[in-house]
Amino acid sequence: MTVPTFQQLMLPLLTFLNDECEHGYAEAAGALKVALAVSDADLAELLPSGKQTKFMNRLYWAKVHLSKALLVETTTPKAFRLTKRGISLLNEKPETVGMQLLLKFPEYRAFRNGKQSASAALVPSEEVVEETPEEQLEAAYRTIRQNLEQALLTHVLKAPPAFFEQLVIDLLIAMGYGGSRRDAGRAVGKNSDGGIDGIISEDRLGLDIIYLQAKRWHSNVGSPEVRDFVGSLVGHSASKGVFLTTSSFSKDARDYVRKVPQKVILIDGSRLAELLVDYGIGVSDVIAYHVKKVDTDYFGTE
Structure with a gap:
């Protein structure tokens, strides 16, 4: 199979967290790999930037969306667990969990509304969102670069x-x-x-x-x-x-x-x-975006 989308990872992640214990990304990734039968090749597939695997990037964003719906809470910089709301949702035995379902929670709607007003391009309708923000950003960069290369030639x-x-x-x-x-x-x-x-x-x-x-x-x-x-x-x-x-x-x-x-x-x-x-021949820089992440080592370890 291919690497699951971040929406496809939401329900398996909630299910994995249903022991009410704290877990980290590495532990969750290992469990979801087995649960979803993700191959080693798919698990190792990198984003175009080469900085992170697609699987870990999508797992991170699955957790972000679940957290915004208050289904998962961060307990330490490197650990998280299921909330009472998350347990309640699992008790309803949903067939799938995605962005559309999360919209029933007011906190998640507020998160989405805020994102849409700030950058609608990164939050299209729920029916078409399959890529994480990093993947969307890199896809946009590839399109810009391809057009630039054609014009340059x-x-x-x-x-x-x-x-x-x-x-x-x-x-x-x-x-x-x-x-x-x-x-x-x-x-x-x-x-x-x-x-x-x-x-x-x-x-x-x-x-x-x-x-x-x-x-x-x-x-x-x-x-x-x-x-x-x-x-x-x-x-x-x-x-x-x-x-x-x-x-x-x-x-x-x-x-x-x-x-x-x-x-x-x-x-x-x-x-x-x-x-x-x-090598910067015949081209000039227009704008640079620096994508940063929280340095969990700065805040201490688990």
Whole structure:
């Protein structure tokens, strides 16, 4: 099965807490994993940020919503338990517990109304809420980033060849290759098809070299071009190469580089745009959101 949504975790969490004892997140996660038959792979699945597992994030938000309905209470920074209201709800034997059911509690309605007035985008109607706020935030970020990468690649394709050369040099330096800007500028030169090629240092000391070829193309790069590129590595006494294009590589081209002894990296337009954003080339910061959490260690341990 996939990772349960935070709403799907609500009833199992209440059921687990029905011993009137205090429990922590780790203990609850272990019990719910067994109760819901969550696989180890699903349990280990991370949010796109890589900072937390989806399961623990959704468990946290299930507990938040239950707490706002006064069904669960926090006893210490790291522990919580079922309330009398929570026990009473379980005695009603509900088939499921979700946001819609929680709306019958005035405290929860107040919480939701307050959230909606502050940020309606994070609290859509109950029928469609499946993701936690972190997941919604990351999904919105991915959409913004994808649009940015597409726009960035369009600008790169429309820019003159001289600008493309400068962009590649800026990216290489930002990534730690090419030595100084002057060295990188000398090593990289224009070729006849509007692209660039050259030999760059892998590090500032020039202990190893990388042969580079970049093509500002709209059409795909096929295996003949990649074969010629690999052949050039030998002529330049280079065992490593980077072939960069604003378009994409054919399947034959990608298959070919896997078979040669030289280490060849193919960077297509999509990957190029990702790297430009990652290293801040051709983009600028607009706004930053810092998501914080309570530091339970600051308040002491259980």
